[in-house]
Amino acid sequence: MNPLYTYIKQKLIAASYAETEASALARWILEEEFGFSTLELYAGKDTDFPMEKRNRLNDILVRLARFEPIQYIIGKTEFCGLTLKVSSDVLIPRPETAELVDWIVSDCPQSGLRVLDIGTGSGCIAITLAERMVEAEVSAWDISERALAVARENALHNNVRIAFSCMDVFNEPTGTSVFDIIVSNPPYITESERAEMERNVLDYEPETALFVPDTDPLRFYRRIAHIGNQMLKPGGKLFFEINRAYGSETAAMLKYGGYSQVEVRSDSYGNARMIKAIKR
Numbered sequence: 001m002n003p004l005y006t007y008i009k010q011k012l013i014a015a016s017y018a019e020t021e022a023s024a025l026a027r028w029i030l031e032e033e034f035g036f037s038t039l040e041l042y043a044g045k046d047t048d049f050p051m052e053k054r055n056r057l058n059d060i061l062v063r064l065a066r067f068e069p070i071q072y073i074i075g076k077t078e079f080c081g082l083t084l085k086v087s088s089d090v091l092i093p094r095p096e097t098a099e100l101v102d103w104i105v106s107d108c109p110q111s112g113l114r115v116l117d118i119g120t121g122s123g124c125i126a127i128t129l130a131e132r133m134v135e136a137e138v139s140a141w142d143i144s145e146r147a148l149a150v151a152r153e154n155a156l157h158n159n160v161r162i163a164f165s166c167m168d169v170f171n172e173p174t175g176t177s178v179f180d181i182i183v184s185n186p187p188y189i190t191e192s193e194r195a196e197m198e199r200n201v202l203d204y205e206p207e208t209a210l211f212v213p214d215t216d217p218l219r220f221y222r223r224i225a226h227i228g229n230q231m232l233k234p235g236g237k238l239f240f241e242i243n244r245a246y247g248s249e250t251a252a253m254l255k256y257g258g259y260s261q262v263e264v265r266s267d268s269y270g271n272a273r274m275i276k277a278i279k280r
């Protein structure tokens, strides 16, 4: 018998969560927020629960009933084995982005590479690369000061040094830095795709992180490819997370825009979700 686990799960099912999601959330809340171990949950020891914790639990359940993402409620998420703070100022890092990071790390084993992450959000890509690539010098840009504040905190907590800058990618970059790798997971959801999106994304995640106009779905990719032509060393690599509906268009744009060996890759669900290109 798991009294608290069962209570949370039933509340969530009543709020129209599917049973599997309700079970996963109940376990996550008890482990991540209230510190129960998996063993304690299996042994049914989720009984000792003081009043102040009950208030916090009620707050979590009310927010979940409004479909706020659990990561924002708890204030953190896991990404590539790291714990990252998240708030509604940043996109919640997604599993497909972790697959892009894995690709970069395995494709670029050299030490001391200079890396730029454009649109860093929580800092998930930049921080993981700084952590995993030997002696990499990592820089990261975002247009949002509030996102950068979260990213800076995450870098500090994970003991990595990153040069963060508040930068609109559509402005002319200042300085003469050159990079071996430029990576970006830019906004790429078209306005017409908005209708298919879940409420928990639309109501809570930052608009500036998500949308591009239907009339120009590749605007960030084209701009970053242009910046790459100025700021990548010859032979330098560009990596993007992409909208699966625009894989071939993105690849064609890069081929005509000064890049060779353009490779589109699928994620573990078989969707074309990332691309690599080499600056000629």
Ligand SMILES: C[S@@+](CC[C@H](N)C(=O)[O-])C[C@H]1O[C@@H](n2cnc3c(N)ncnc32)[C@H](O)[C@@H]1O
Binding pocket: 090, 091, 092, 093, 094, 097, 118, 119, 120, 121, 122, 123, 124, 125, 141, 142, 143, 144, 147, 167, 168, 169, 170, 185, 186, 187, 188, 208, 209, 210
């Ligand atoms: C899809 S989110 C990706 C965040 C993070 N890299 C990740 O993978 O979870 C896109 C990010 O680009 C930033 N962004 C939007 N427009 C930008 C611009 N014009 N210049 C720089 N960054 C921008 C947003 O603030 C947001 O953090």
